[in-house]
Amino acid sequence: MPDLEDYSGEFRPDAKLQDFSKDTVARLWRSNSLLYMMLGGLWFDVVKDKVGAEKALEWEKEVWLKRGGSLNDMRGVMEVLNIKGDDVAALFKTFQFAPGEAGWIDIECELKNKEHGILTATRCPALEIFELGGDTVRQKHACEDICVPGMQLSGEFINPKMKCRALKLPPRQSKDEIACQWEFKIE
Amino acid sequence: MGELQDYSGEFNPDLTLPDLSKEALIRLLVGASKLYLGIDGVWTAMMRKKYGDKVAFDYDKEVWFSQALALDIRRTVEALNIKGNDIPTLFKYFQFGPGFSVIYVGPPPKFEPRVKFELKNKNHGIMTVTRCNSLEYFERHGDTELQKLACDEIDLPAFQWLARHFNPDIKCRALKLPPRKSKDEIACQWEFKIKT
Numbered sequence: 112m113p114d115l116e117d118y119s120g121e122f123r124p125d126a127k128l129q130d131f132s133k134d135t136v137a138r139l140w141r142s143n144s145l146l147y148m149m150l151g152g153l154w155f156d157v158v159k160d161k162v163g164a165e166k167a168l169e170w171e172k173e174v175w176l177k178r179g180g181s182l183n184d185m186r187g188v189m190e191v192l193n194i195k196g197d198d199v200a201a202l203f204k205t206f207q208f209a210p211g212e213a214g215w216i217d218i219e220c221e222l223k224n225k226e227h228g229i230l231t232a233t234r235c236p237a238l239e240i241f242e243l244g245g246d247t248v249r250q251k252h253a254c255e256d257i258c259v260p261g262m263q264l265s266g267e268f269i270n271p272k273m274k275c276r277a278l279k280l281p282p283r284q285s286k287d288e289i290a291c292q293w294e295f296k297i298e
Numbered sequence: 299m300g301e302l303q304d305y306s307g308e309f310n311p312d313l314t315l316p317d318l319s320k321e322a323l324i325r326l327l328v329g330a331s332k333l334y335l336g337i338d339g340v341w342t343a344m345m346r347k348k349y350g351d352k353v354a355f356d357y358d359k360e361v362w363f364s365q366a367l368a369l370d371i372r373r374t375v376e377a378l379n380i381k382g383n384d385i386p387t388l389f390k391y392f393q394f395g396p397g398f399s400v401i402y403v404g405p406p407p408k409f410e411p412r413v414k415f416e417l418k419n420k421n422h423g424i425m426t427v428t429r430c431n432s433l434e435y436f437e438r439h440g441d442t443e444l445q446k447l448a449c450d451e452i453d454l455p456a457f458q459w460l461a462r463h464f465n466p467d468i469k470c471r472a473l474k475l476p477p478r479k480s481k482d483e484i485a486c487q488w489e490f491k492i493k494t
Contacts, residue, residue: 117379118394122386124415126393128324128403135378136323137315140330142377143396147334150366154341157360170344178340187333191325192318193304200309207313208305210330220311 144214148237151180168252181261182268184211197270199228199295205269206230216290226297229278235290238281247282254281254291266295273297321407328409331400335432342444355447367456370397371463383465385423385490389415391464392425401431421492424473430485433476442477449476449486457488467492 114132128136151174159167174180188194188209194201203220206212217234241250259277266273279292301319315323338358345354371391374380380390393399393415404410412429436445454472461468473487 117377118390119379119381122390122415122417124389124417125411126390127411128327128394128400128409129320133316133318133320133323136320136327138377139374139394139396139400140315140323140327142373143327143330143334143400146370146373146396147330147337149369150334150361151337151341153361153364153366153369154338154357157357157364158345161357170341170348174337174340174344178344180337180340183333183336183340187329188326191304191329192322193306195306203311204305204309208315208326210333214330220309222309222311 140210141214144210145236147210148215151175152237164248168248168256171252172256175257176260176264181211181264184209185265185268198225199269199273199297200225202266202269202273202295203228203230206265228295230293230295232290232292238283238290239286241281242286250281258291262293262295270297324409325406328401328403331396335397335401351443351447355451358447359452362452362456363459367459368463370395371460384420385468385492386417386420388461388464388468388490389417389423389425391460402427402429421494423490424487425490426487427485433478433485434481436476437481445476453486457490461490465492469493 112130114135115130116132116135118126118131123130131139151171154174155167155171158170185205188205192204192208194204196204200222203222206218207220208214212218215236216232219231219233220228221231222228237253238250241247241253259280262275262277266275274296276294276296277291278294279289281291283290299317301322302313302317303319303322305313305318310317318326338361341361342354342358345357374391374395378390378394380387392413393411399411399413402412404412412427414426414428416424416426418424432448433445436442436448454475458470461470469491471489471491473489474484475486478485
């Protein structure tokens with residue numbers, strides 16, 4: 112039987128993931144990666160409604176930086192794709208398939224050498240949502256309070272000597288600009 | 299370049315999803331789906347520490363019933379072009395729901411489904427979860443409170459809510475729920491029926 116492009120046909124009690132085409136599995140991966148990132152946002156909204164924005168911001172940061180949010184994202188990909196190593200190339204290989212990175216953000220990775228590389232987010236749905244709602248507080252929090260230390264944590268996870276520097280962060284003047292840009296370097 | 303079974307080789311800046319084998323893609327999909335439920339677990343665990351079980355569980359229910367379940371359906375049926383309002387349609391969604399059947403699969407390369415579906419007819423079907431990662435976690439940690447939250451307070455109303463989203467006349471009934479006496483038992487079993 113040929114690979115299914117979708118599941119518009121009859122119900123099959125024994126249908127399995129392998130029955131779908133690669134395109135369809137990839138589509139589901141993107142969809143589930145987006146759901147994963149959105150669920151955190153829904154938690155933020157509920158907590159904000161109950162106890163206020165200040166606590167919600169504080170705990171969102173705790174989830175990603177202190178309770179494993181950022182690193183779980185990397186660990187899983189490294190395990191399923193057998194990514195090993197302690198250089199910037201290993202980090203970029205992980206970002207290319209991490210649900211919290213390429214799963215929902217358009218990224219480009221430029222490796223200068225194994226110890227130095229530039230990561231560019233050309234499109235970030237979270238930034239677009241914050242821009243649409245004029246939510247500068249949440250944007251600043253996500254980009255500066257979570258992403259800046261989160262990127263450093265991710266780098267250190269691969270190699271404790273890796274340093275991350277933000278080359279460009281939001282806000283941006285126009286939607287034609289990139290979302291953000293990061294330099295990773297092993298010193 | 300042939301399909302990659304993993305990414306143990308050199309970094310390639312142009313590598314994209316189609317360059318990976320189907321098995322590698324499925325492994326990624328299962329991993330992303332585990333993260334999806336996992337981030338809910340991280341939030342819930344943190345709120346339990348800060349506010350106690352009741353508040354944390356109430357917040358968790360609000361997250362799922364206010365928006366998360368609807369989003370879960372919308373994105374899955376869109377990605378797979380699933381349409382209809384009968385039990386086969388509901389089961390098609392359940393078979394590939396990101397927080398459900400997609401993570402309840404056996405190891406690669408078979409990814410054997412651990413949720414089984416028996417369709418009696420278009421208006422009646424039985425769904426059986428033969429093995430449940432979450433239940434095994436609760437049993438391993440002796441966390442009966444979290445098990446009760448997940449199975450009784452979230453799954454039971456969630457399955458009913460999800461079914462009604464497809465068709466308001468679908469009724470859901472739990473035929474078997476945890477706790478279980480032995481690990482050889484199934485995790486849970488559910489009946490879905492449209493009254494005609």
